[in-house]
Amino acid sequence: MQDLFSALCLVAVLEGLFLFVAPNAWKRMAGQLLAMPSALLRRMGAVTLGAGLLVLWWLRH
Numbered sequence: 001m002q003d004l005f006s007a008l009c010l011v012a013v014l015e016g017l018f019l020f021v022a023p024n025a026w027k028r029m030a031g032q033l034l035a036m037p038s039a040l041l042r043r044m045g046a047v048t049l050g051a052g053l054l055v056l057w058w059l060r061h
Helices: 002-021 025-034 038-060
Strands: none
Touching: 002 038
């Protein structure tokens, strides 16, 4: 459980870092994401999720 909370905290740190370092780039990216169709975003999310799970499994075994 501690690993899960550590991972969530790391995500928060990275998100905050991107917003702190490049807020205008983050806004542009968010605008581009809003313009994309939901089906494409869902596919991108699935690929990212699968890649993250695969790398996590690889690192743990």
